[in-house]
Amino acid sequence: MGRLVLATLSGKKVKIRRIRSKDESPGLHEFEASLLRLLDKITNGTTIAISVSGTTLVYEPGILQGGAFEHDCNNERAIGYYLEILLCLAPFCKQPVKATLKGVTNDNADPSVDLLKETSLPVMRQFGILNGLELKIVKRGAAPDGGGEIIFQSPVCRKLNCAQFMQLEKIKRVRGMAYATRVSPQITNRLVDSSRAILNSFVPDVYIYTDHRKGVQSGNSPGFGLCLYAETTSGHILSAEASTARSMSDMPLVPEDLGRLAANRLMEEIHQGGLVSSSSQYLAALFMALGDQNVGKIVMGSLTPYTIQFMRHLRDFFGVMFKFDIITPDPDELGGRQGASKVLLTCVGVGFSNISKTIR
Amino acid sequence: AEKTFFEQQKSSTNLHRLIYGRHEDGVEVEEGTEEEEPDLAGGLFKINKKEDASRFVNNSRDCSIVSRECIHDWLNDHEARETIADCFMTGDWNKGEDAK
Numbered sequence A: 001m002g003r004l005v006l007a008t009l010s011g012k013k014v015k016i017r018r019i020r021s022k023d024e025s026p027g028l029h030e031f032e033a034s035l036l037r038l039l040d041k042i043t044n045g046t047t048i049a050i051s052v053s054g055t056t057l058v059y060e061p062g063i064l065q066g067g068a069f070e071h072d073c074n075n076e077r078a079i080g081y082y083l084e085i086l087l088c089l090a091p092f093c094k095q096p097v098k099a100t101l102k103g104v105t106n107d108n109a110d111p112s113v114d115l116l117k118e119t120s121l122p123v124m125r126q127f128g129i130l131n132g133l134e135l136k137i138v139k140r141g142a143a144p145d146g147g148g149e150i151i152f153q154s155p156v157c158r159k160l161n162c163a164q165f166m167q168l169e170k171i172k173r174v175r176g177m178a179y180a181t182r183v184s185p186q187i188t189n190r191l192v193d194s195s196r197a198i199l200n201s202f203v204p205d206v207y208i209y210t211d212h213r214k215g216v217q218s219g220n221s222p223g224f225g226l227c228l229y230a231e232t233t234s235g236h237i238l239s240a241e242a243s244t245a246r247s248m249s250d251m252p253l254v255p256e257d258l259g260r261l262a263a264n265r266l267m268e269e270i271h272q273g274g275l276v277s278s279s280s281q282y283l284a285a286l287f288m289a290l291g292d293q294n295v296g297k298i299v300m301g302s303l304t305p306y307t308i309q310f311m312r313h314l315r316d317f318f319g320v321m322f323k324f325d326i327i328t329p330d331p332d333e334l335g336g337r338q339g340a341s342k343v344l345l346t347c348v349g350v351g352f353s354n355i356s357k358t359i360r
Numbered sequence B: 001a002e003k004t005f006f007e008q009q010k011s012s013t014n015l016h017r018l019i020y021g022r023h024e025d026g027v028e029v030e031e032g033t034e035e036e037e038p039d040l041a042g043g044l045f046k047i048n049k050k051e052d053a054s055r056f057v058n059n060s061r062d063c064s065i066v067s068r069e070c071i072h073d074w075l076n077d078h079e080a081r082e083t084i085a086d087c088f089m090t091g092d093w094n095k096g097e098d099a100k
Helices: A001-010 A030-043 A080-092 A113-126 A184-197 A256-272 A276-290 A305-318 B002-020 B050-055 B078-083
Strands: A014-016 A047-050 A059-060 A066-072 A095-103 A134-139 A148-154 A170-182 A206-213 A223-232 A237-243 A295-300 A323-327 A342-348
Touching: A001 A014, A001 A030, A001 A080, A001 A256, A001 A276, A001 A305, A014 A223, A030 A047, A030 A059, A030 A080, A059 A134, A066 A305, A080 A095, A080 A276, A095 A113, A095 A206, A113 A134, A113 A148, A113 A170, A113 A223, A113 A276, A170 A256, A170 A295, A184 A223, A206 A237, A223 B002, A276 A342, A295 A305, A305 B002, A323 B002, A342 B002
Parallel strands: A066 A095, A170 A206
Antiparallel strands: A014 A059, A047 A059, A095 A148, A134 A148, A170 A223, A223 A237, A295 A342, A323 A342
16 A cells, blocks of 8 residues: 555555455455545546456556545445555645545544544644645544445645644643443443543543544444544644454443553553654654754654555655664663663655645 | 664664665564565565464554554553553653743
């Protein structure tokens, strides 16, 4: 996926061979085909050729058009999977994007729409994508049958800011969203109570919103979950979530357990630390690489495999390499008990400017 | 100080090599960064090879969130709680800073 995004941004043709060629179900899956259709909608003049067996893909990107469009996301993956692509591409379109995505808004595998709203959008704002950046959840739809709907709006920007965030910060408050569809409204309260037990022992300022949907707004499947985010003194966000699974067997189903799981995950995330949540590291890395021709610096927690892979792609497509410095907080120092080692990422942006944006 | 500088230098080059290197797979870094096959030809899916080994097919998703194993019980494990105490406003502050 990362490669398709970068190919679109750099305008390079990409050929992907041997897609699951040794797998039991070889070739592209349905949800990937759906993703390609989405890419086709946001661009103009894209050619996509897939071999008969589905194991080879040739993708030749056109220009990023943007505008208003609607997309039915495959229910196999949550909307978050598709939305992540839009987050990467939307600021560089010709026209402001207004996308309506339909499908599964929350599941336990992909980042939920709530998480992206509270985590990735602030990251974008830090890079100067400000006015009119909006994400609205019209309908919720839990896995597996979905039925949710969101509206994502993004402005176009000509150039990205250069970000320099080097100081570790304190967490001043924790906010959250407990959601439930097609189940008892009591469940959201149980989620909140159990997670607060953990959260309040660390920070006094905790507030968790509840969002219980019913009727047409609640999609086709029952489900519930909790998305938590911790905000630092200058507005950086660390987040974590837990949600009911697709198959009801492999996850705790008692709301109390789920609430505790979400809270524990948030603490784990804080332990890893940094100024960018692990789920949007790749986005920050992308914007750093594409940013102003200046030195950008950001402290992150330990890098996720996804981010690492994304950075490799960044090197391949844009020739941007990052420099890594490991920062290890010293627990004996005053104010040094700040969890695991952090990584300071440094890179010089390529000065990517949005050539397709019309200048009035 | 010199020593720590060189140590730091070493560990960061290791990370650099781990991410951008082609064949230096043996390098271990104390970070949570897992060893990955640097081979990009594995297809659209970066975890292709791992998936082959484990028998769970169609799990080869490219997903930006990692479901971190929760190693600690953050409510009752006091040692773990200590390690992140200063991440919060309520913790100790560095000398230069102050709660505003």
